[in-house]
Amino acid sequence: xxxxxxxxNSRSQRILWMLEELGLPYAIKRYERNKxxxxxxxxxxxxxxxxxxxxxxxxxxxxxETGAIVEYLVDKAxxxxxxxxxxxxxLRYRFWLHYAEGSMMPPLLLKLVLARIPILGKAATKKIxxxxxxxxxxxxxxxxxxxxxxxxxxxxxxxMMSFPLEAARSRGGLNESRPAxxxxxxxxxxxxxxxxxxxxxxxxxxx
Numbered sequence: 001x002x003x004x005x006x007x008x009n010s011r012s013q014r015i016l017w018m019l020e021e022l023g024l025p026y027a028i029k030r031y032e033r034n035k036x037x038x039x040x041x042x043x044x045x046x047x048x049x050x051x052x053x054x055x056x057x058x059x060x061x062x063x064x065e066t067g068a069i070v071e072y073l074v075d076k077a078x079x080x081x082x083x084x085x086x087x088x089x090x091l092r093y094r095f096w097l098h099y100a101e102g103s104m105m106p107p108l109l110l111k112l113v114l115a116r117i118p119i120l121g122k123a124a125t126k127k128i129x130x131x132x133x134x135x136x137x138x139x140x141x142x143x144x145x146x147x148x149x150x151x152x153x154x155x156x157x158x159x160m161m162s163f164p165l166e167a168a169r170s171r172g173g174l175n176e177s178r179p180a181x182x183x184x185x186x187x188x189x190x191x192x193x194x195x196x197x198x199x200x201x202x203x204x205x206x207x
Contacts, residue, residue, distance in 0.1 A: 002026040003057040005047050007040050008033060008203045011066050011163050012054030016197035018070060018159045022077045030202055066163075067101060070156045081156040089151035096149040096157035104139075104164040107131040108172050115171070132172045136181065139165070143180040147187075162188055166206035 002019065006012045006028050019026045031041050031053060045051035048064045055064045056072075063072050074082040083090040107128055114124040139161075142149070149157045165185055168174035176182055188194055198204060 004028050005031065005044060005053055005055040005057075006201055007031045007044070007053035008201075009205045010040075010053050013197065013201050013204050013206075014066060014159050014163055015054045015056065015069055015073075016201045017162070017191075017194045018073055018081065018156065018197075020193035020196045020200075021154075021159070021191075022073060022080055024073065024077060028200060067097060067160065070097070070160060074156055081154070081159070084151055084153065084155065086151065093150035093155050093157045097160050100157075100160040100164050104135045104161075105167070107135070108164060108167045112167075112171060129173055132168065136168060136172070136174055136178055140178040140181050143184050148184075158184075158188065163206070170206050 002024060004012065004015055004019070004026055006016065008030070016026075016028070031044055033039060034041060040051055040053060042051065044053060044055070047057070048055045048062055050064060052064065054066055054069055055062060056069055057063075058072075058076070063069050074080065083093045111125050111128045111132065114121045114128065117124065146152065148154045149161055162185075165174065165181060169182075169185060174181060
């Protein structure tokens with residue numbers, strides 16, 4: 001059985017959702033953040049040297065990094081939620097799978113860090129917001145053309161994109177001025193598998 005090392009309010013919520021969508025059996029080992037620093041506890045370093053979440057264990061194999069875990073699970077499920085057969089859709093799938101962490105999350109994370117700096121932080125975050133808006137406008141334009149990121153059907157690319165867009169909704173300026181993105185988030189949150197993963201995962205501030 002797959003063991004998910006799950007940190008509250010973190011990227012690992014996506015893995016619980018994906019496992020529910022795939023119908024794969026799994027168990028959760030929960031970790032709480034340090035209340036003062038909001039960092040992961042040192043116990044996670046016993047699982048993987050980076051001490052980050054998500055991490056999964058499966059048949060003695062330890063897999064870290066959300067994108068790598070997502071691809072591992074697609075393979076384990078014989079391609080379910082993987083790249084569509086259509087070549088253009090498959091290319092979009094690969095793009096969004098990597099864009100989520102490679103392009104969209106960095107400015108969101110930077111804004112979060114800067115916002116915690118007294119006095120100067122507020123002014124600095126104003127300079128970051130235009131960078132985030134470029135991404136939000138791009139996502140809105142894409143989701144205005146199709147129901148899911150890769151095409152007509154939900155894929156693992158949508159699962160990868162859920163966390164940055166939830167973070168953007170919480171602290172990155174995503175609101176009803178971008179209706180296609182808001183509708184996509186509502187559709188994701190209404191899925192039974194998403195709700196099941198949320199129930200099992202515990203505290204999650206972004207849903």
